[in-house]
Amino acid sequence: MTTQVTPPPQRKKITRRKPGEKSSKYYFDDNTQNAIIRFQEAVIVQADGTTKPDHKARDKIYAVEILPAFSTLIENLINVYGYHAIFESRDDLKNECLEFLYGVIDKWKKDRGSKAFAYFNIVAKHWLTIKSKQAAKIVQNYVSIDNRDALSRQDVQSIEDYNVLPSPEDVLTNQDYAKNLKALLAALQDKAKTDNEKLCLKAIQTIADNIDEIELLSKRAVMTYIREITGLTGKQLSMVLSSLKKQYKVAKEEVLR
Template structure:
């Protein structure tokens, strides 16, 4: 126990302090209420997931935990925004808007179908033969697996955000990532076609 404590004090703690502070200021999370408390809360949370990092997956530890930390704070921002919106008077929303925007039945079915699709594709993805992949392709492939496995910890807003995560995890530039993704895209389309016709 003492050895682990010393390891944290000398190496892990200072690294987390620097990383969290850098992300807070870089992405302007300083506007969050109680940001100092959130900083400490984030560091404690990082310690609880320390064991999830696998260096064999090809991503640098700093890049991996930077992505996780940034999205932890993004989640806090969204949570704060939701709290701010609770003051909206729902009784002033017209019936048509209520039916259009507050109905959950269609969104539930849509989300469930999407979840099932991505679960099946993730299973398919893990079965791909990696022995013939080139170095960059393998890095991108492993990064994609990391994104799938960390989907509850990260928040992907759009296509640009995906490339950002892939760059941070792989250390490759956008052009290199695009070249690798082109090779994977055909296999994805084949899977989707089979899914759409019920072959899967």
């Protein structure tokens, strides 16, 4: 009697891909790159022949066709390389990076030969690396005020010389700051193009008007207050702040001129 031997099942070959290799073709493809090109080309020709960004068209293209790809790109980088920033949540880190990528969309040039994915992948990775290193440096340099032995002589002197009442010079400086901030917010209101931008500026004005009654411990706390006042999502707020940041530079020059 012959005994039939059953051969062992063949093991499937597993092909390991580099981080982002598989997903890059799925979420950041030629359609995304074409959307970025259309974003850059969305401009308004003015009477004098110069052009300015068509914010309405750009915001639509970005929200529907670019933001999802940027969002997944950043999430993948955070997952693969473990980027993190102390005192900031994962979503905060991601939204800050999204804001940065939005601001550099015009810097990628299709005629230079590089794919959009390669460019923004490198830019996002560099930004996350720098942000993580900065956060780590803050932790390393942090010294508890209760640990007197770890404080420098200059730190001790500054603490001992601290007065509850501000100096007259500080009072004047704070008054000038408040005046300039009010004028700056008014200038930005005039430049606001969307309802969300106006809503965000109104929230910032509310925080500024009640600054003595609000406990602002960090940038994250400020963002939380703005989110609660406006009711905007993290993605919406990121888009609005990216747009306002560009207008802020012009408004600041006008106010301080």
